[in-house]
Every structure is written in structure tokens, then in C-alpha cells.
Amino acid sequence: MNDVVSYADVRRWKPEQLDAVHQQLGNRRDDLVNLQDELDASRNPDGWNGDAAQRSAEQHRELVERMRSLVAEVATVRAAVATAADEVTAIKRRVEMADREAEGHGFQITEEGGVRDVKPPENVPAGEAEQVRAQRIRVRDDLVDEIEKILDQAEATDAALAEALDAADEDEVRAGAGTTLASAAKTEDLTALADSAGQPPHNTAKANAAWWKSLSDEQRSALRENPPPWLGNRDGIPAVVRDEANRANFDKTRSQLRDERNRLAQGGISEDEQAEADQLDAKLKDLDAVEDTIARDNRQLLVLDASGERVKTAVAVGDVDTADHVSVFTPGFTTTAADSLKGADAETQNLVAESQREMMRAGKDGEVAGVFWLGYEAPQTDETADVTGDSVVSSESAKEGGEKLNEFYKGINSSRDTDPHLTAIGHSYGSTTTGYALQGGGHGVDDAIIYGSPGVGTNDIEDLHVPEGHTYRLEAKDDFVADLSRFGGDPSHMDGFTDLSTEKSDEGAQVTGHSDYLHPDTTSQHNIASVVGGVPENAVEGKTDGVGDALSYVPHQVQEGASAVHDWGSDRIADVKDLFS
Structure with missing residues (x-):
């Protein structure tokens, strides 16, 4: 950037390059912070005394302080770069709008920021000439005013970033309180900015998104540099911010679990404590799986929650903030991060x-992102007997998970300036969870796909609040789960679903059973991908019926009849109330 910013400079600015620098600085900061163990190990050994020991200790203290200063400088510059990236993005948007406005009225904005009349209107009636001239003068003056504001904003952005760079270069940045490298990043200025942001008034996607958008660029940058533990799991916060926050909180989450596990182990684990110890061990394995998965390229960690009985997580392939098409897949029975995430991530990719x-x-052009959402505790085999609670035969886990999933859908749309084409996908018990999520309404889902489904919690497709004709169902041969009619009836008998083929076709191979719908080079994977990519016309329609579907028809009809009776009864009660109102 130059001392004096010109309109030509602003046109050439590329916010994506600043985003790349922000990422590189983050990697550099992490590399520095990860040297903490080596610094600790290089302290004087116990029992070493004398002049040499004293000089060694002093040199170690100086090294730690230099390292802490470097971490603070990187954190300060990184926050300033994040602020500049946001500002440059906004400035570029204003430049594009100004250029369009100028072109639409026959003007051209020059490289120097002047306004040239390149295409005045022709054949203007004499009686309208003065009015047209006055109007063009107003447009020109408005453009000149906007260009001045753009250049002022650009100058301020340039100066703020230069100030941060100069402060780092002149060693004017003071490390945060504490003695560790990690605490050094929490400088007084960044901490004050983050504290001034406060918290959203309510933990809903709408409230979180409104709060985030209300913050200044500086406040947002400070929060990204030193994110509070709760930030990464808040629906409505941009995906890139959630990813950074959850990654920053990852080691602390694991350390807390390990400390709790070590506490239990002290003095031996009693019979009563063994279940808790096993649960902690399982959570640590879940975190190992999450860590391995997010180490892959182009991943976003959107949920990291170690509370409850199992770790909850959501990992995206692609950029959820910018993708034109986003899918959210919800799994079902027996799914855990430790046992399922690696394979699920590969399927998502x-x-x-x-x-x-x-x-x-x-x-068609466009980008696609896919999310594997395990933001709820899916039923497990050892919970099957708990028929009124977490069992797979109970709807309780699906209802609880559905409320969270509904907010997650809302958060994707509310966190962005433009809504993506959003597809909800549910398999097995996950389709039931998806069904309850959709019944919550207001989710912004454009297409819904269920497969291997024991039911979506309703026998009326309108309850899902998905646009008509945009709800799809797949059922493979010998998939007995799809015929259970456990939750709201068998979807294969519900009006309104478009049935997509799982048979062999020109687009791929047949799938059978309950678990291979997303297997590569199959008709079912092709069909699901066609809907996700916004080209459902590419899909192969078809329905696979078997003995199970015939058997499930009767219980489905019974549920439909019961629903109709309930609706009729509700209407009659309402009529009676009206008589006495």
C-alpha cells in the first residue's frame, strides 16, 4: 500500500491476499506458542546453583520475554490484518457499486478518481434538456462524493494497518499478562477490544448473527485473535470464525478431559467411577478423531462440544461462508466421532x-461445501433398553437433536450476506432428527433428502416447511430400517416426496442394504449430488418397493387416520369454543 492511496490502488486491492496473510500469521503464532514445552524443558535443572546457573536462568528469562514479545507482535499484526481484510472487502464492494452506477448513467470513473462523461444521452427533446442536464449533474456530484468517501475509508484502512506494522517493528507492542507464550497474545489492547464486544443477548442464530454484525471490525478481529471458549459453537457466527475459535479451544478441551481422567485415577478408580472413566476415555478418542479430520485440507470445525455423554462435533469440507451450495448431513444410530468421523468425512468430500x-x-458454475453434523448425541447400542429416553426406538434424542439442528440451519443463512442453496440430508435415525429440525420451521432449507428413513416425525410433508417438490427420498433394496414406520409413518407412503432411484443405471451401480447410499459411482450418490449441486434434473427418479413396504402400508395408513381424527377433533373443539366466545 502507498502513502497516498489512489482510486487505481483501491481497484487493485485484493482482500483474499490479506486473508491468506492472516492465515499464515495464525500458523506462525501457533508454531511459536507450541514451543512452550521446549522453553519449559530448557529451564535450569533443580539443584543447579552458582554464578553459571544464575547467568543461565537470566538468559532463559530474556529468551522467554523475547518470545512473548514476538507472539504479541504477531497477534497484534494478525488482528490488524483481519480488520484490514474486512475493510478492504467493504471498500471493494463500494467501488464495484460506484462503477456500476457510473456505467449505468454514461459516466466513467478514471484511475485518478475523476468522473468523465463518456456517453451523454442523445436525442433529448428540447423541453427536457434542462431537466436531464440537472439530473446528470446530481448523479455526477453523488459519484464524486462517494469516491471521496471511498478514498477516505481506504486511507484510514491503510493507515491503521501501517500503524500496527510500525508498532511491531519498533517493539512497541506489550505482551499480555502472564508468563506463558499463549497468554502473550492477549495484549491489553486486544483484550480491551474483545471485552468491549460483550456477548449476544440470547443464544439463538438470529441473536448471534445480529450481535456479530453489530461489532466494529476491530472488535471482531480482537475476538478472532483471542476467541472466548463459547464463540465457536454459536450458530449465526461466520464459519471461518467458528473454525478458528474451536481450533483455538481444542487443546484446552482435551487438557480438561485429561485432567479429569487423571484426577479419577489418583488412588485407583472405584467401581462406581469406572463408568465415568470409560466415558472420559471415549471422549478423548473422539477428540483424536476430530483432530485427525481437521488436519486435512479445506476443513472447518463448526462444532466442538465435550459436555454430556459424548463429544459433539460438525466438520465442513469447503467454505460454508462463501459456497453457493451447502449440504448438511445428519447421521443416526451408533454414530460417534471416534468410530464414524473418518469415513463420514471421506463421504462428504x-x-x-x-x-x-x-x-x-x-x-453451471459455483462452489459446494458439505457439513457432517454430529451436533447431537445419536442413540447407541447400549441405550436400546431406555425406550423412554435415549433409545433408538424413542424419538427423544431426535427431538432434542432436531432443535439444535434447526438452529444450525438458521445459522448458516443468518451468518451470511447472501443465502446459499441449502440442502438438508438425513440417514436412518438421522433422517428422523432432520425431520424434527425441519418441523421447527424458519430454517431456510431449500431441498431435503432422506434415505434409509424410519420416519420423519410426521405423516404430512407440509409440516417440514420445505418448498413444494423439493423433498426427496431414497430407499435401497433390503433396507429393513426404511420400512419400520417408527416415527410418523413410512415416508414411502407419504404424498409429496420425489423418489430417487437406488437401482443400477447409466449414472452408477445399484446399492442394497442400509449403509451404502453415498458409496462412490452409484446411482444413489449421483442422485444426492445432483440435488446438492442444484441440478435435480440430472437425477434418476425411481422407487424400490419390497415386502417391507407392503407390510408398512397398513401401519402408515393407521397413523394417517389417527392424524386425520386428531385434526378433525381439534377443528371441532375450536368450533365449540367459537360458539361461547
């Missing part, structure tokens, strides 16, 4: 790639 190919095949 394949689905994103296949969706991209289907778009290209249809001659």
Missing part, C-alpha cells in the same frame, strides 16, 4: 466433488 461435477456437467 466425495459428495462435494460429485456435486461439483454434476454442476459442471449441467454447464
